[in-house]
Amino acid sequence: MEIIRGRLEQAAATDSKGKLLSWEDHILIAKDSRVSVRKIEHIALQNGIMPAKYQRNRNTITIEEQLKLFQSKVAVVGCGGLGGYVIEELTRLGVGTLTLIDPDIFEEHNLNRQVLSSVKDLKSYKAKVAAKRVKQINPAVKVRPIVDYYSLVNGKENFEDVDLVIDALDNISTRLDLAQTCKDISVPLIHGAIAGWFGQVTTQYPEEHTIEKWYGRVKEKKGIEGVLGNPSFTPAVVASIQVAEACKVLLDKGETLRNKVMSINLLDMEFELFTI
Known part of the structure; x- marks a missing residue:
């Protein structure tokens, strides 16, 4: 280990903000x-050496x-519209362990908005393409x-040891089940939903009930996205807010959307906060 530390110190270039380790080294x-x-x-991070790929994080992180x-572990449930952008951003942010859950394959109608989809990956499992x-x-x-459906039955097993769960699902009943699983294992949940020009985000800790209160007595399995569909930009915006929330939760810093729902209207460019 000392030899590796010595090699890292030797290789690290020092600039005005600290030591950087290039990908080549x-x-x-x-x-x-x-x-x-x-x-x-x-080892590099433990010894104050920043991998150069993260150097543009340094004024913020x-x-x-x-x-x-x-050292954080995050589970993303759904690897489609929201999930694809969430996974992309968590990876670039440097979250060290990701569990990716989705049973579906990419289909042609995903190409308009799902950043991980491509013509060459049609009929491929979303979770495997994401990985x-x-x-x-x-x-x-x-x-x-994990190429499987999330359910109340397998949730606890699939979320073993995670620090945070991110909801990138597309139906209400499963979202409510996911909120219950997160309560059962005492893990925070970042919820996001999209439909057409519109979206919403909230952060729920295990002792809270924001998601349940927000959806109230809704009986429909699918939300309004089944009617409005989704263009390319809505999942990108909502997923980015979810990842910002995830970063704050993992680092225990800043003001999160606890006990609030952020409602996003990109058509009229209106963002509203509702206290729940």
């Missing part, structure tokens, strides 16, 4: 030391916080794709 040291790039990233993100994308962007991230 990152993989070279991993290869020479016969350890994973994930292990090298962990300290190296101690970057280490905390690396491949994670590794292409950030090989230090540990990723576990």
Whole structure:
């Protein structure tokens, strides 16, 4: 371990904001030391060396916080419209462990809005395509794709040891079940929903009931997205707010949407906060 630390110190370039480890040196040291790039990233962050891929984070996220993100474990339920953007952003942010849950395959109607979809990946499982994308962007991230439906039955098992769950589902009844599972395992939940020009986001901790109160006695399985559909931009906006909320929860900083729902109207460019 001391030898690896020495190699990292030797390789790190120092600028006005601290030490940076280039990707070229990152993989070279991993290869020479016969350890994973994930292990090298962990050792670097523990020793105050920032992997250069995160250098534009530094005015917003300290190296101690970057280490905390690396040590965090997040589950994303749904790898489609919302989930694809959430996964992309969590990966680039540097969240170290991702569990990705989705039973579906990519279909042609996904191409208008689901950032992970492509013509070559039609009929491929979304969770597996998402996992491949994670590794292409950030090989230090540990990723576990689960090609299965989330349910009350398998939820606790699939969320074992996670610090946070992100809701990227598309039906109300399953969302309510997901909220219950998160309560049962005492894990925060970041909820997001989209429909046409509109969206919503909230952050719910285990002792809270914002999602249940918001949906009230709604009986429909699907929300209004089944009628309005979704263009390309709505999931990108809502997912980005979800990831910002996730970052704040994981780092325990800033003001989150606890006990509030942010309602987003991109047609009239109106953002409203409702206290629940």
